[in-house]
Amino acid sequence: MHELSIALSIIEGASQEASNRGGAQVHAVHLKLGALSGVVKDALLFSYGLACEGTFLEGSELVIEEVPVIVYCSACEAEKTLDSIQRFCCPTCGTLTSDIVSGKQLELVAIEITEDPEDLEKSIETGQFSGIGL
Amino acid sequence: MSTQPRLVEVRQNVLKQNDLLARSLRHRFESAGVFVISLVSSPGAGKTALLERTLTRFLENGCRVAALVGDLATENDAARLARSQAPVKQIITGTVCHLDADMVQRSLDGWELNDLDCLFIENVGNLVCPSSYDLGEDLRIVLMSVTEGEDKPLKYPTIFNTADVAVITKMDLAEAVEFDLPGALNSIQSIRPGMEVLELSAKTGAGLDEYLRFLELQIESKAAVGNSSTG
Numbered sequence: 487m488h489e490l491s492i493a494l495s496i497i498e499g500a501s502q503e504a505s506n507r508g509g510a511q512v513h514a515v516h517l518k519l520g521a522l523s524g525v526v527k528d529a530l531l532f533s534y535g536l537a538c539e540g541t542f543l544e545g546s547e548l549v550i551e552e553v554p555v556i557v558y559c560s561a562c563e564a565e566k567t568l569d570s571i572q573r574f575c576c577p578t579c580g581t582l583t584s585d586i587v588s589g590k591q592l593e594l595v596a597i598e599i600t601e602d603p604e605d606l607e608k609s610i611e612t613g614q615f616s617g618i619g620l
Numbered sequence: 621m622s623t624q625p626r627l628v629e630v631r632q633n634v635l636k637q638n639d640l641l642a643r644s645l646r647h648r649f650e651s652a653g654v655f656v657i658s659l660v661s662s663p664g665a666g667k668t669a670l671l672e673r674t675l676t677r678f679l680e681n682g683c684r685v686a687a688l689v690g691d692l693a694t695e696n697d698a699a700r701l702a703r704s705q706a707p708v709k710q711i712i713t714g715t716v717c718h719l720d721a722d723m724v725q726r727s728l729d730g731w732e733l734n735d736l737d738c739l740f741i742e743n744v745g746n747l748v749c750p751s752s753y754d755l756g757e758d759l760r761i762v763l764m765s766v767t768e769g770e771d772k773p774l775k776y777p778t779i780f781n782t783a784d785v786a787v788i789t790k791m792d793l794a795e796a797v798e799f800d801l802p803g804a805l806n807s808i809q810s811i812r813p814g815m816e817v818l819e820l821s822a823k824t825g826a827g828l829d830e831y832l833r834f835l836e837l838q839i840e841s842k843a844a845v846g847n848s849s850t851g
Contacts, residue, residue, distance in 0.1 A: 488749035524751035582813035
């Protein structure tokens with residue numbers, strides 16, 4: 487099980503991003519997890535809770551969006567979503583394909599933070615704040 | 621001042637550090653003209669036995685070869701491989717179930733890469749975790765032995781999808797364990813259509829020549845690409 491190593495990498499990346507953006511507290515971390523990433527969602531959620539203890543991210547929620555494998559079918563000349571990662575064939579016409587378009591993602595997509603009001607004011611003044619509002 | 625959480629877009633690969641390190645390793649290997657092959661399999665599939673034969677044969681053919689061997693706790697594999705007279709280093713990972721690019725980089729200390737033509741990296745026996753980590757290799761080989769059952773690829777599609785070629789080992793035992801070779805080949809083609817599959821026995825040597833020839837072709841074709849792009 488390497489989900490603990492993955493959780494530590496997520497925490498490292500998210501902490502770095504939060505501090506770069508003047509975040510005082512991280513409420514949630516959003517992750518995209520491909521079906522071919524080699525990472526198991528439940529094991530990662532379990533590891534994340536443990537790995538966060540005593541860190542800047544303690545108490546934050548890990549929000550995982552699982553994404554399927556998308557392949558290119560040369561017969562249909564189109565991208566198709568695989569029904570199962572045990573069968574690499576076009577779900578429409580059955581043509582075999584190993585042309586993977588996506589599905590290996592292990593991507594830190596976004597973080598939900600509250601900024602330290604003082605830091606936020608400073609970054610707005612200097613034009614460095616690049617967050618997107620929700 | 622609002623204290624509502626704000627969603628800040630990040631968009632970065634979680635394993636960015638490993639991927640960056642792997643890229644730098646790949647560059648280093650390429651500059652030194654070293655072709656790097658990694659071996660992954662479940663424990664006991666025969667990585668070390670195959671590697672021992674491979675190192676011996678490569679040395680006989682004048683190829684300057686070395687190996688890094690990952691293991692959770694022991695140095696037994698390095699001791700076995702050292703019998704081939706090739707330089708071998710053990711990477712003991714402790715409780716970590718896979719090798720990563722940092723472990724590979726650190727274990728290269730003291731080796732002059734320019735003195736090598738080929739480097740093998742034997743991963744920790746595990747069909748799950750190594751799939752996530754790029755080690756900077758040129759070729760990743762996944763091994764499965766006939767004793768594991770023909771549906772192994774269906775159970776571990778991710779590792780087969782990160783590997784370049786599959787090798788079925790311990791073919792000398794195929795009959796005794798009633799190994800279903802067509803079933804295994806179907807399983808592999810189902811999760812990785814078009815994947816090259818080699819069958820061999822490191823013990824009897826059956827299929828070994830074809831395997832070594834395959835590796836040599838890979839090394840030669842990379843060298844040819846390298847030469848044409850520089851010259």
